[in-house]
Amino acid sequence: xDRRQQKTRTAIxxxxxxxxxxxxxxxxTVQEIxxxxxIGRSTFYSHFETKDQLLEQMCDEMFSHVFSESLMPEKSxxxxxxHEELRSLLEHLLWHIKDHEDNISxxxxxxxxxxxxxxxxxxxxxxxxxxxSHIDIDVSVEFKKQFVIGSFINTVKWWIGNGLAQSPGEIxxxxxxxxxxx
Amino acid sequence: xDRRQQKTRTAIxxxxxxxxxxxxxxxxTVQEIxxxxxIGRSTFYSHFETKDQLLEQMCDEMFSHVFSESLMPEKSxxxxxxHEELRSLLEHLLWHIKDHEDNISxxxxxxxxxxxxxxxxxxxxxxxxxxxSHIDIDVSVEFKKQFVIGSFINTVKWWIGNGLAQSPGEIxxxxxxxxxxx
DNA sequence: ATTTTACCGAACACGGTGTTCGGAAAGTGA
DNA sequence: TCACTTTCCGAACACCGTGTTCGGTAAAAT
Numbered sequence: 442x443d444r445r446q447q448k449t450r451t452a453i454x455x456x457x458x459x460x461x462x463x464x465x466x467x468x469x470t471v472q473e474i475x476x477x478x479x480i481g482r483s484t485f486y487s488h489f490e491t492k493d494q495l496l497e498q499m500c501d502e503m504f505s506h507v508f509s510e511s512l513m514p515e516k517s518x519x520x521x522x523x524h525e526e527l528r529s530l531l532e533h534l535l536w537h538i539k540d541h542e543d544n545i546s547x548x549x550x551x552x553x554x555x556x557x558x559x560x561x562x563x564x565x566x567x568x569x570x571x572x573x574s575h576i577d578i579d580v581s582v583e584f585k586k587q588f589v590i591g592s593f594i595n596t597v598k599w600w601i602g603n604g605l606a607q608s609p610g611e612i613x614x615x616x617x618x619x620x621x622x623x
Numbered sequence: 624x625d626r627r628q629q630k631t632r633t634a635i636x637x638x639x640x641x642x643x644x645x646x647x648x649x650x651x652t653v654q655e656i657x658x659x660x661x662i663g664r665s666t667f668y669s670h671f672e673t674k675d676q677l678l679e680q681m682c683d684e685m686f687s688h689v690f691s692e693s694l695m696p697e698k699s700x701x702x703x704x705x706h707e708e709l710r711s712l713l714e715h716l717l718w719h720i721k722d723h724e725d726n727i728s729x730x731x732x733x734x735x736x737x738x739x740x741x742x743x744x745x746x747x748x749x750x751x752x753x754x755x756s757h758i759d760i761d762v763s764v765e766f767k768k769q770f771v772i773g774s775f776i777n778t779v780k781w782w783i784g785n786g787l788a789q790s791p792g793e794i795x796x797x798x799x800x801x802x803x804x805x
Numbered sequence: 806a807t808t809t810t811a812c813c814g815a816a817c818a819c820g821g822t823g824t825t826c827g828g829a830a831a832g833t834g835a
Numbered sequence: 836t837c838a839c840t841t842t843c844c845g846a847a848c849a850c851c852g853t854g855t856t857c858g859g860t861a862a863a864a865t
Contacts, residue, residue: 443863445811470852481813486854552734578804580797587781588774588801595773596766615762619770622760622804625832627842652821663844668823 450488452478454499458544465551466496496553503544504560507537527572528613531593534568535609538597542605549601558594565590589620632670634660636681640726647733648678678735685726686742689719709754710795713775716750717791720779724787731783740776747772771802 456477460469471492475485489495538545549557566586573585580588596616600607607615638659642651653674657667671677720727731739748768755767762770778798782789789797 443811445862449812471854472852483814483855483857484812487811491854492852578800580800584778584797585801588778588798591777591781592770592774595777596770599769599773615766616770618760618762619767625841627831631843653823654821665824665826665845666843669842673823 449480449484452480458547461547466553467551500556507541508564532609532613535612539605546601561594631662631666634662643729648735649733682738689723690746714791714795721787728783743776
């Protein structure tokens with residue numbers, strides 16, 4: 442693969458990441474990205490069809506790394522027997538997020554937040570999967586799913602919004618305490 | 624007050640409401656609103672400085688009605704003694720939302736969802752207020768607040784997203800079951 | 806050395822936003 | 836009814852951001 446392509450690609454990503462630290466994606470102009478990345482206008486458009494596609498691809502790359510396969514449990518695994526395992530999976534995930542703090546914090550404001558929520562939901566639906574059906578409350582499965590996953594994502598967003606002030610362990614702890622109430 | 628003003632104002636609101644049923648606010652053009660409302664361009668801009676201001680004012684009016692003062696408990700009221708009271712307050716609130724189903728459902732997609740969340744948070748912070756500090760879990764007050772309010776808003780969003788399929792009572796029921804776990 | 810590929814950037818077409826202004830029409834008050 | 840005030844109308848305009856085009860240059864691949 443041509444080195445030139447890689448260079449401009451990362452230049453664009455870096456430029457956008459930097460700009461996202463100061464304003465929301467919607468308010469950033471293609472011209473600004475171009476200037477910051479120090480590339481030509483047509484070069485930008487030969488890499489990305491639109492500004493939105495750039496964001497989508499950048500998020501794609503990042504989130505697929507954060508939620509990497511290595512973190513996924515076996516589909517068939519049964520967490521009901523062992524809550525500790527799910528717990529450590531989630532904590533692991535938060536550590537990954539912490540690793541990408543810079544990028545993620547930038548992305549979490551404005552329109553791009555929704556991409557995060559989408560990815561996160563999909564991932565967690567697998568992660569929580571059969572654990573949810575084992576929660577013994579007289580409420581529809583759909584509602585339970587919505588509640589458990591929604592409140593987790595919420596918590597993570599809150600955590601990120603607060604600048605990741607707590608450790609992943611503390612967050613999972615608090616989340617579990619609120620959810621399980623032993 | 625001049626009848627003409629009222630007429631164009633409601634014409635604009637109605638037009639936007641109608642258009643919002645089909646696409647997101649970001650994708651709606653001022654020209655479309657004007658055509659739908661059947662008014663002149665400069666008339667639109669004599670009522671609203673920008674397209675965004677229109678949305679904001681419309682939401683302002685609507686949400687302040689949904690979360691109307693009549694629903695607010697006394698600031699000093701202590702819900703800890705009587706969960707039933709908070710419960711009926713929340714159910715009451717959901718009925719109000721159901722009354723405005725048309726408008727709210729439209730607004731809940733796209734950028735405008737955030738306005739809803741903002742209003743809702745502010746309102747609930749008052750409503751839940753001192754109830755939260757009485758939840759006996761070893762977790763910071765900030766976290767509890769985030770968890771309780773966040774999961775409630777989440778639930779309501781989910782409910783709206785599903786076309787308000789359940790009754791307000793059912794929703795509050797399920798929410799309480801998940802939150803309290805007696 | 807030749808060919809392929811990527812980059813450059815000025816110029817352009819297009820579409821949406823918000824402004825201006827003179828004239829028409831509707832409301833107000835005597 | 837007549838003057839007057841307010842609102843509405845809409846065409847024309849300036850402005851800005853998006854995405855395209857194309858001839859030329861530089862870098863990489865063979």
